[in-house]
Amino acid sequence: MLRTIQATRYVVPLREGGSLPAIVEGDDLGLYVVKFRGAGQGILALIAELIAGEIGRALGLRVPEIVLAEIHPALGRNEPDAEIRHLLKASAGLNLALDYLPGSVMFDPAARDAAPSQEASMLVWFDAFTQNVDRTPRNANLLVWHKKLYPIDHGAALFFHHDWATMAAKSASPFKQIEQHVLLPWAADIAEAGAAAREKLSEERFERILNAVPDAWLEAVPGELSATERRAGYADFFRRRLEAAHSFEQEATDARARLI
Ligand SMILES: Nc1ncnc2c1ncn2[C@@H]1O[C@H](COP(=O)(O)OP(=O)(O)O)[C@@H](O)[C@H]1O
Ligand SMILES: [Mg+2]
Incomplete structure (x- = not known):
């Protein structure tokens, strides 16, 4: 379901990102923003980025295409910056x-950016479903x-996976x-978005997305669980989360009513 590219050149770091992402060239000559497995955030951030990002795409949101990028241990050998050299070395593999x-720019309500209601509602629903806290006016x-919206950076979503004992409650x-959601003012049809979302999501869809997560990532997570057990745990979470949809839709609708 996901393409795999070979990283052929480290182009430039994106200094604004806390996880040291960078622009990298692939063997298909495309340019990509790479989130490195060797960065401080750890492997769970990559797992969340992939799973939540693909759920966003399933919902019809314009998440930029996600690919797996293979980094050869020798890629960063000649980087003059020691931090980058170490990051690349620690990120060998997928x-x-x-x-x-x-040329894209960050959505900024203070600069009078606005969003179509249907799309804003779906994005709010998506972030409530995946429990993503990283879509605030400060950090949209x-x-x-x-002129179109592209959601990025879903590494903080699915935060229950830092502590599986809290999964059922979360x-x-x-x-x-x-x-705190940056698009709440425009999200006039959250319940409607939820109905549309439930049409698009299914157990098979979640399974396909979870199967796209490399075993090597799931096995690198500290703890006892196998890759298969972890995938089953995420599937269980999504099943329960869909059952809770009316509650988080109501919460978002009420939050918006307080705002406008
Ligand atoms: N696909 C992309 N195209 C263009 N710029 C991007 C893309 N992804 C990220 N960026 C830029 O890189 C910055 C950091 O990326 P992000 O995924 O938000 O990482 P972090 O987890 O470090 O915040 C973003 O704020 C944005 O400016
Ligand atoms: Mg970010």
Whole structure:
């Protein structure tokens, strides 16, 4: 389901990102933004980025194409910057990469950016479903490119996976943090978006997405669980989360009512 590219050249770091992402060239001559498995955030951030990103795409949101990027241990050998050299060395193997959108800018309500209601509602629903706290006015993680919206940076979503003992409780959470969502003012049809989302999501869809996560990533997570057990755990979370949809839709709708 995902393409795999070979990283052939480290082009330039994206200094604004906390996880040291960089623009990298692939063997298909495309440019990608790579999120490195050797970065401080750890492997769970890449797993969340892939799973949540693909759910976003399933919902019809314009998440830039996600590919797996193979980094050869020798790629960073001649990098003059020691930090970059170490990062590349620690990231040998499969990493996550997004199609690079040249000339895109961050969505900014203070600059009078606005969003279509249907799309804003779906993005709010998606972030409540995946429990993504990284879509605030300060840190929108929402690119505007050719006047259209492109959600990025889903590494903080699915935060229950840092502590699986909390999964059942978190899956039922109304997700109060939605009140901080950058697109809430435009999200006029959250319940409607939820109905459309439920049409698009199915157990088979989740299974296909979870199967796209490399075993090597799931096995690199500290703990006892096997890759198969972890995939089953995520599937269980999504099943429960869909059952809780009315509760988080109501929470988001109420938060918006307080706002406008
Ligand atoms: N696909 C992309 N195309 C263009 N720029 C991007 C893309 N992905 C990320 N960026 C830029 O890189 C920055 C950091 O990426 P992000 O995924 O948000 O990483 P972090 O987890 O470090 O915040 C973004 O704020 C954005 O400016
Ligand atoms: Mg970010």
